[in-house]
Amino acid sequence: MKLETKIAKFTKPLYLESGRILEPWQIIYETYGELNENRDNVILITHALSGSHHAAGMYEGDRKPGWWDGLIGDGKAIDTTKYFVIATNVIGSCFGSTGPISPVYPGSSERYRLKFPVITIKDMVKAQKILLDSLGIKHLKSVIGGSMGGMQALRFAVDYPGFIEKIFPIATTYQTRPYVIAINKAMIEAVRSDCEFKNGNYDPKEIRKRGLKGLAAARMIGYLNYISPVTFDKKFGRDYVKTDGMFELFGRFQVESYLEYNGSNFPKWFDPLSYIYLLKAISLFDISRGFTSLKEAFSQIKDKLVLISFSGDTLFFPEEMREIKKYMDEVNGKSEYYEIKSDYGHDSFLVEIDKFEDIIKNELNN
Amino acid sequence: MKLETKIAKFTKPLYLESGRILEPWQIIYETYGELNENRDNVILITHALSGSHHAAGMYEGDRKPGWWDGLIGDGKAIDTTKYFVIATNVIGSCFGSTGPISPVYPGSSERYRLKFPVITIKDMVKAQKILLDSLGIKHLKSVIGGSMGGMQALRFAVDYPGFIEKIFPIATTYQTRPYVIAINKAMIEAVRSDCEFKNGNYDPKEIRKRGLKGLAAARMIGYLNYISPVTFDKKFGRDYVKTDGMFELFGRFQVESYLEYNGSNFPKWFDPLSYIYLLKAISLFDISRGFTSLKEAFSQIKDKLVLISFSGDTLFFPEEMREIKKYMDEVNGKSEYYEIKSDYGHDSFLVEIDKFEDIIKNELNN
Structure with a gap:
């Protein structure tokens, strides 16, 4: 498989949903396989x-x-001998696309930090569309994504009807519900409560080296919703760390040790400001914003949706994806809904690939 | 209703499950109604x-x-014209019973802080039993409690068989499952991540005045599990705070404003160290500790259990209370299990009293 990383730099302004402008801006992306002649x-x-x-x-x-x-x-399932696969890093993130720790202009030592504009899922998708345009790609075989990636897939379907053959929103929703907004809020406040966050004026290098306890705590909150209570039971039980005292205040059950490990590592590879900005984007997600109703929003979709949800997802519940199917049946008639039986939890879309890869394979081949 | 607040001070040592000793120690409690002649x-x-x-x-x-x-x-339902009701503040807490911010000895300006011993549910119950003994109470009509209060009720049933006529564990479990331990861990780490926590060496008066963001974030995590996703939907929807900007990074949905309000108020009336110690007690709770099996633990119970759970409880799931019922059927044969239909969430035991008050009333009268 041919694997490449590229950066696309744009000097034309990116007009955001907020009314703010990013200029210049860039997207980092990887490609797998080869683009055919017809693109x-x-x-x-x-x-x-x-x-x-x-x-x-x-x-x-x-x-x-x-x-x-x-x-x-x-x-x-997504066969790189047939398809040319592109994966971008969304704007607002921290792996090379323009985000809150990017310099305010090229070469500047000043970073955006809290002056970075709020980014929405619509903005992420718009930026990706501009990238695709710049690559001369006029049509997509598919957009496939889970969770926030599923929001982007759905947004693509609504904002660029006729552009994609099949869209796969996985383990996602059409409108972030209050419960998830509340989870995001708790995570955001955990980050902000750490004085070392310095209201966004931290030294990113220092954070990557020394960590950030507030971001670690936020990541732990995330885990509570990425895997299900049943998975917690199966994975850890009530096992206690052998070298810790049961009656030491900070003695740890195995599950605590697991959370500590993953929590404390997180700031070493993820930026706290990007985290806050992306959580905000997720909370703001509502496919009907800009339309008079959800039905009107879904009516925009001209392409086929392949919806995949997991029965044990406690972050974006299957009910929410069934709602999408209901709307699609009303207005479009070209959607499929697959509910995978699983008690793993939200992270099924990352972990239980064997349970849905055939769906993707078959849908891509048909 | 006659209402009194009292403090019971004990000079005899309290031997804790950890092997540590509290000496002296005290319990603050309220009483409602009048103790009859037979006590x-x-x-x-x-x-x-x-x-x-x-x-x-x-x-x-x-x-x-x-x-x-x-x-x-x-x-x-708990009729104070008939019953003499006692409610104590558990040891480890912060309302007047001995806890981590108590002085290490009477009159000392030094507080226990992180030197306070780990307290277990068993210890809480033991302390309450000593209080009851000191009041000359040789038999209880009932112990009634929800959540951590239900753990105490269950512990009473196991540790002091024959002492109570009817025990009401409500919205609780027999063994804190890994998922809840994980939630507790995230809460504990949110508190610890706030530099103002100063590793337990904060000034309690200052915290009560100025708040503690880490404890506020922890309280928010709590709320995610006290009310159900459905309740979040019903209570808040996706309403946005009228005076906040949709595209301001820290602009708030109503649900966020609610969490902020309750979160930021919490440190004004609850102590961060007590919070950590009580979370530890909950994580450690396992009715079978000290026995060879759960069955052996439940076999100790000689009195009648009245178990009440709520179908929408996502912290202590009804399944867990049905497990208790199953064990009781095996070993005791004197239990009742009531599952209240409700989608409110764990806090039902505080909020939806109208749904279970008759059960308590009838069970107390029979």
Whole structure:
């Protein structure tokens, strides 16, 4: 599989939903496989909150492959011998696309920080569309994404009707519900409560080296919703860390040790401001914004939706995706809904690829 | 209803499950109604994480009554014209019973802080039993409590068989599951991540005045589990605060404003160290500790359990209380299980009193 990383730089302003402007701006992306002559074998992969453009493959020295490597590759469900797959890093994130820790202008030592504009899912998708335009891609075979990536897929379907053959929103929603907004709020406040966050004026290098307890706590809150109570039971039980005292205040159950490990590592590879901005984007997500109703929003869709949800998802519940199916049946008539039986939880879309790869394979081949 | 607040001071050591000793120690408690001559009309109320001994009634100048006022009072389900009701503040808490911000000895300006011993549910119950003994109470009509209060009720049943006529564990569990331990961990780390927590060496007066963002964030995490996703939907929808900008980074949905309000108020009335110690007690709770099996633990119970759970409780799931019922059927044969249909969430035991007050009333009268 041919794997490349590129950066696309744009000098034309990006007009955001907020009324603010990004200028200049850039997107980092990876591609897998080869673009055919007609430029019509393109699949776009959209990532979740902590994801990146590194969706598949490995570079020399990497310890693990991209986050959807099980799905994307030669002969895999998203077959890179057939398709030219593009995975971008969304604007607002921290892996190379323009985000809150980017310099305010090229070469400046000043970073945007809290002056960075609020980014919405619509903006992320618009930026990706501009990238695709710049690559001369006039039609997509597919957009595939889970969680926040699923929001982008759905947004693509609504904002650019006729542009994509099949759209795969996975483990996502059409309108972030208050419960998820509340989770996001708790995470945002955990970050802000850490004095080392310095109201956004931290030294990013220092944070990556020394960590940020507030962001670690926020990541722990995330985990409470990424895997289900049942998975917590199965994975950890009530096992206690062998070297810790049961009656030490900070003695740890295995599950606590797991959260500590993943929490404290998180700031080493993810930026706290990007985290806050992307959570805001998720909270603001509402496919009907700008329309008079949800039905009107869904009526924009001209292409086929393939909806995949997981029965044990406690972040974006299957009910929410069934709602999408209901709207689609009313206005479009070209959608499929698959509900995967699983008690793993929201992260099924990352972890249980074997349970839905055939759906993606078959839908892509038909 | 006669309402009194008292403090019981003990000079004899309290031997804790950890092997540590509290000496001297004290319990603050309220009583409602009158103790009869035989001292056999006593009901003990056990409180949840953020609860206190102020379970019912109002003192002059109070803006709101105790936390279970709807249930306890003259002519109410827990009828104070018949029963003498005692509600204590658990040791480890911060409303007047010995806890981590208590002086290390009477009159000392040094507080325990992180030197305070880990307290377990067993210890809380033991302390309450010593209080009851000191009041010459040899038998309880009932122990009634929800959440952490339900753990105490269950612990009473196991540790002091034959002492109580009917025990009401409500919205609780027999063994804190890994998922809840994980929630507790995220809350604890949110508190610790706030530099103003100063590793436990904060000035309590300052915190009560100025707040503690980490504790506020922890309280928000709590709310995510006290009310259900459905309740979040019903209560708040996606309404936005009228004076906030949709595209301001810290602009707020109503649900965020609600969390901010309750979060930021919390440190004004609850102590961060007590919070951590009580979360630890909840995580450690396992009715079978000290026994070879759960069955052996439940076999200790000689009295009648009245179990009440709520179908929409996403913190202590009804399944967990059905497990208790299953064990009781095996070993005791004297239990009742009531599952209240409700989608409110864990806080049903505080908020939806009208849905279970008759159960308590009838069970107390039979």
